[in-house]
Amino acid sequence: MPHEVLKIDGLTKLRSGRPVLRDVSLSVAAGERVALLGHNGAGKSTLIKIALGLLSPDGGSVRVAGAVPGSGPARLATAFLPEAVSFHGALTGREQLSLLARLAGTGTGPVAGLLERVGLADAADRRIRTYSKGMRQRLGLAQVMLGKPAVALLDEPTSGLDPISRQDLYAIIDELAAQGTAVLIASHALTEVEARTDRIAILRQGELVANDTLRNLSRRAGLPTRLRIVVRGGLADQMAAETGGTRVNGASVDVECGPDTKMEALRRFASMPDRVEDIEMTPPGLEDLYRHFAQEGKQ
Amino acid sequence: MTARVLAVARSEMTILLRNRWLFLATLIMVLFALALTFAGSAPTGSLGADRLLVSVASMTTLSVYLAPLLALMMSFDAIAGDSERGTLALLLSYPAGRGEILLGKYLAQLAALAFALTVGFGLAGAAAGLTGGTSPESLAALLRLIGTSILLGGVFLAFGHFLSALAGSPAAAAGAAAALWLVFVVLYDLGLLGAVVLDSGGVFTTTFFPWVMVANPADAFRLWNVAASEGVAMTTGMTGVAGSLPAWAAPLSIVLWLGITFGLAWAAFRRLEP
Numbered sequence: 001m002p003h004e005v006l007k008i009d010g011l012t013k014l015r016s017g018r019p020v021l022r023d024v025s026l027s028v029a030a031g032e033r034v035a036l037l038g039h040n041g042a043g044k045s046t047l048i049k050i051a052l053g054l055l056s057p058d059g060g061s062v063r064v065a066g067a068v069p070g071s072g073p074a075r076l077a078t079a080f081l082p083e084a085v086s087f088h089g090a091l092t093g094r095e096q097l098s099l100l101a102r103l104a105g106t107g108t109g110p111v112a113g114l115l116e117r118v119g120l121a122d123a124a125d126r127r128i129r130t131y132s133k134g135m136r137q138r139l140g141l142a143q144v145m146l147g148k149p150a151v152a153l154l155d156e157p158t159s160g161l162d163p164i165s166r167q168d169l170y171a172i173i174d175e176l177a178a179q180g181t182a183v184l185i186a187s188h189a190l191t192e193v194e195a196r197t198d199r200i201a202i203l204r205q206g207e208l209v210a211n212d213t214l215r216n217l218s219r220r221a222g223l224p225t226r227l228r229i230v231v232r233g234g235l236a237d238q239m240a241a242e243t244g245g246t247r248v249n250g251a252s253v254d255v256e257c258g259p260d261t262k263m264e265a266l267r268r269f270a271s272m273p274d275r276v277e278d279i280e281m282t283p284p285g286l287e288d289l290y291r292h293f294a295q296e297g298k299q
Numbered sequence: 300m301t302a303r304v305l306a307v308a309r310s311e312m313t314i315l316l317r318n319r320w321l322f323l324a325t326l327i328m329v330l331f332a333l334a335l336t337f338a339g340s341a342p343t344g345s346l347g348a349d350r351l352l353v354s355v356a357s358m359t360t361l362s363v364y365l366a367p368l369l370a371l372m373m374s375f376d377a378i379a380g381d382s383e384r385g386t387l388a389l390l391l392s393y394p395a396g397r398g399e400i401l402l403g404k405y406l407a408q409l410a411a412l413a414f415a416l417t418v419g420f421g422l423a424g425a426a427a428g429l430t431g432g433t434s435p436e437s438l439a440a441l442l443r444l445i446g447t448s449i450l451l452g453g454v455f456l457a458f459g460h461f462l463s464a465l466a467g468s469p470a471a472a473a474g475a476a477a478a479l480w481l482v483f484v485v486l487y488d489l490g491l492l493g494a495v496v497l498d499s500g501g502v503f504t505t506t507f508f509p510w511v512m513v514a515n516p517a518d519a520f521r522l523w524n525v526a527a528s529e530g531v532a533m534t535t536g537m538t539g540v541a542g543s544l545p546a547w548a549a550p551l552s553i554v555l556w557l558g559i560t561f562g563l564a565w566a567a568f569r570r571l572e573p
Contacts, residue, residue, distance in 0.1 A: 052392045054573055072394055080392040085385040090317035095310065102306035103393040127317070143389070 003030045005065050005077075005182040006051065006151045012059030013046055013206075020046050022206045023060070028151070028182040033173060033196065036186045037290055038203035044186040045083065047203070048153045051184075052080055065150040076105070079149035079181075083156040085140045089129030093120050093139050096128060097146075106147040114142040119168065133160035141172055152176055152183045170196045200286070202293045210293040214286065221292045223284035224256035229269055230278040239275065251277075303395045307403025312411065315373070321411045324369045328419025331365060332358050336423040350431020351424055352528070355440040358420055359524045362448040363517050366416065367455040367484055371476040373408045374459025378568060379472040388573040397568050405456060405561075412452040420445050440528040450553050451520040455480075457560035464567035487515050509544045519552035 006028040013021040021043045028034045038044050049055040051062055053070015062069050065077035087096050093115060098108045115124045118138040128136065137160055144152050154173075158166050173196065177183055185197065200217060202210040210217055230252050231239045240247040245255035257265045269276050315321045336354040378401075381387040390400055424441040459476055466472035491512060498504045512518045526546060 049388070052388070054388060054391060075392060075394040078392060080389060082385040082388050085389060087384060087386055088314055088380070090314045091310065095313055099306055099310040100389075100393060103303055103390070103395045105394065140389075 004028065005030050006184060007063045008047070008051070008060070009062070010060035011047070011050065011057050011062060013043075013050060013055065014058045015046075020206050021050075021057075024203070024206070024208045025060075026201055026208060026211060028184050030150070030180045030182055031177050032198050033177050033183045033185065034199045034201055035197040036184055036201050036203065037188065038186075039188065039294065042203040043206040044203055045155060048080070048155050048184075048186060051151075051153055052078060076147075077150040079144040079146065079152040081140045081144050081152070081154040081157055084133075084137075084159055086136055087128045087139065089127060092125050092127055093131070093135075093142075094124040096139065097142055100143045101146055104147045110146065114145055117145070118142045118172070134162055134165050137161055138165065138168075141169065145172070145176065148179060149176075149181055152181050154183065154185045156187055157185060158187065200289075202290060204294050210289075214289070217289050217293070218284060221284070221289055222258065223288050223292055224258050225262050225284065226282045227255045227257065227262075227265060227269070228280040228282070229253045229255060229276055230280075232275055232277050235275055303399045304403045304406065307395065307400050308407040308410075311377075311404045311407035315407065315411045320373060321414065324373070324411065324415035325418050327369070328365065328415045329422055331361055332419040332423030333426060335361055336427045349428075349434055349437050351427045351433045351437035352440060353431075354423060354427035355437060355444050355524075355528075358423060359444055359521060362416070362420075362444065362451065363521055364484055366412070366448045366452040366520075367480055367517060369415065370408075370412055370452040370455035371459045371462075371480055373412060374404075374456045375463050375472040375476040376469050377404045377408070377460055378463040378571070379466050379469045380463075382571070382573055383468055387571075391573060398565065401460060401565060401568055405460065405564075408456050409449070409453055412456065413449045416448045416452065417445050420448065436528060440524070443527055444524055447520050447523050447553070450557065451516060454516045454553065454556045454560050457557065457564045460564035461560060461567050464564060464571050483515060484517050488518065510548070513544055513548045513552050516553055516556040519549040519556070523549035523553065 004027040006026075008024060008026045011021055011024040012019060024043075024047065026034075026036075036044050036047070046055065050057050051064060051069050053068070053074060064074040067074035067077065069078075091099075094111060097111045097115060101108050101111050112121075112124070115121050118141050120135060120138055120142065123131065123135060128139070131139070137157070141157070144154070152173075157169055157173075161169060173183055173185070197214075199213055200210065201208060210220075212220070228248070229239065229243075229245070232251075234250065236247050236249075236251055236253055239245070240253045243253065243255050245253040247253050255265060255269075266279065266281075269279055335357040336350075338357075378387065381390065391397065420441065428437070458479060459472075462475040462479065463469075463472045466475055491508065495504050495508060513522055522544065526542075526544070526549060
């Protein structure tokens with residue numbers, strides 16, 4: 001039984017009478033990486049602020065490393081990356097990180113190494129005003145790694161990062177998890193978290209509608225694979241009528257098939273060389289899963 | 300506790316140095332103090348006071364306007380700016396209490412303000428003393444001016460933090476700071492003046508007026524300097540009001556205001572949700 005460092009139980013938060021979080025229970029164990037997905041306004045940031053002790057819950061309980069959020073031990077155990085943090089432009093990266101290191105009580109010893117780790121060694125003594133958005137985000141990441149936190153709460157960590165920086169970001173998240181940090185990543189950028197997290201939790205309008213591994217969620221949702229059939233010679237309408245698919249443009253038809261009928265459908269289309277020019281197959285991705293769980297029961 | 304306060308203060312001081320605030324504040328103080336000292340040196344002979352004393356009297360009036368202004372300009376961004384940049388939520392997630400963050404910023408800004416005031420008044424005072432002579436009384440008046448100006452600045456620094464924590468954005472905080480300065484430094488006195496004119500020597504003027512006046516920290520600062528030195532009182536023409544109040548009234552007012560404004564700033568910051 002892994003040690004649950006972040007433990008949220010029946011959390012409820014009201015804002016001017018309306019619930020923004022409703023009975024949310026979610027735990028993250030040491031070394032686990034959990035993605036918290038949801039639309040803007042689904043309650044992700046509110047949940048993180050409660051876990052930081054910046055907001056107080058209206059019901060339920062939250063424990064960070066066994067302590068009440070906002071208490072001394074909880075703050076020592078928690079690292080936080082705010083969404084789109086920009087820092088004071090007049091300070092250098094080294095000065096900003098040194099301030100935070102002093103506040104964290106680690107001293108300025110690890111500062112140079114961390115700046116190096118996030119690729120800011122050359123820019124360390126330049127003012128943050130001259131940094132790009134991605135560099136500021138890296139500086140934000142550097143402070144997450146100060147003092148080996150027990151819990152890391154990352155709010156939209158990939159926003160503003162280029163693809164290479166995203167790779168680096170996930171390498172850093174893996175490193176944190178490997179040293180035993182429980183990592184919670186709030187995001188609406190779905191594609192990147194797909195392969196890099198152990199578990200996925202989805203918030204919809206303040207309610208937790210899914211909380212499982214990607215594989216289990218896929219199985220539960222039973223989402224279809226989409227086949228896009230590129231049809232020869234303007235026969236798209238006819239093909240759509242025959243297969244029950246939907247015509248996307250003059251030459252293509254989309255057919256959806258469940259896990260059990262996929263192979264059969266592929267064989268069928270493959271045996272029509274005179275009419276089918278190409279077949280593209282799209283398995284259900286996180287995007288579809290997310291849409292499924294975020295919409296489910298909405299009507 | 301102190302290590303974290305010092306860390307915040309150190310960072311804030313770096314910012315004040317970087318964005319040239321310390322330099323600008325000092326430059327403004329030096330220029331105005333020197334200009335007033337030499338422009339105000341003409342009536343020296345007729346009053347029998349040395350030039351330094353006359354200079355201190357002019358600089359007292361200057362400080363009523365400038366010390367609160369510089370203090371508010373240094374402090375209005377302190378909390379609202381961090382909040383807008385997203386750094387406030389980050390700072391508050393660290394093991395530093397809100398009191399420690401507030402105190403650290405306050406101390407750095409107070410030190411910068413004290414530096415600007417000391418250099419400005421000190422240089423102008425030295426120039427006046429070298430060209431027009433000094434006396435123990437005028438030297439004491441100069442030291443008192445510097446000390447009380449720092450206290451007055453301290454009151455308005457805390458006011459600035461209060462507004463900064465209360466306002467949602469740096470722009471709103473700046474606007475509120477300008478309004479506050481106008482009320483305390485300009486409009487309050489104008490209102491009092493109007494009341495005295497309307498009252499024309501009645502009960503308000505003789506009994507309440509001095510107390511209403513001393514209730515404003517800016518006026519309390521003025522009265523404190525005037526009451527403590529006969530020469531300054533003579534050259535500013537405020538002997539009447541200063542004489543009708545007990546000596547403790549003005550210092551008490553400033554000290555109370557320091558407590559009130561710091562309390563307000565702390566209460567507003569504590570309730571702030573980043």
